[in-house]
Amino acid sequence: MANLVVRELSPVFGAEISGLEPSIPLDDATLQQLRKLFDERALLVFRDIEVDRNFQNYLSYAIIGREPPVQNVPKRESLISNKAENGIAPFGRLLWHTDMMWSNEACELLSLYGLDVDQPSPPTMFISSANAWKTLPDDLRARVEHRDAEHVHDISYERSGGDAQVLTAKFDDDDSVRMPIANRHPRTGETLLYVCQQMTSAIADLPKEESDELLEELFQHLYTPENIMKHEWRERDLVMWDNLALQHARPNVESEGPARTLRKTFAPMPEMFKTMTPQFGRAGAV
């Protein structure tokens, strides 16, 4: 069993872990410890660790108690990058979101690994939707606890607040989904405040003006500055987080800025990602 050293990153979520020796498979005791930590802390950071794509993928699945796929593994790595060919989200600022909130099969876990990180590097930022529900004022809770919200691929343009650097993504279809605002986490059973800035288009069954005002109140609560944790990137950082319990965002990334290439994994890998190719643009480029 690995001798893991754990340091909490905030009172609410996040833990930095040292002492992990990557191998496939990990021994059961180590895996159990990591699973428990992941469910308790929602975000695990390993620094200065050598991790190949296989191990990153293996750990992403193992930590949520799933078998990594042996077939239909995408041939290409998913790279969040301002330099790599076909890099995902190659520039711009990303508003707060849970990946695939617009789908019934939102991924449970996301991970990023620092492959090529020149400084200064824009951070990835996190907030807790689980904690946001726990701390939601009673009056606001009463107004939303039996309501649904509608989520679409991307409504960044409308939410950019005039910031021309906000990245927008266009998809071939206009998939959307309606989900409870008080959404239950499938593994931990926690209630999540399940709306986000980038993808939630409306609160169902309310006039637009009322829906917009209520969403704004929820966003003010979710994204209170003191609730935000920033991960400052270095090469060989591995960051794994609960995509349902947490939301993420990032400040602007410039195409011509320092290299920032992060290898991404999704667990489970959504089927539709194998065919989806969004067009990236900026809110300012109309």
Ligand SMILES: [Fe+2]
């Ligand atoms: Fe994302």
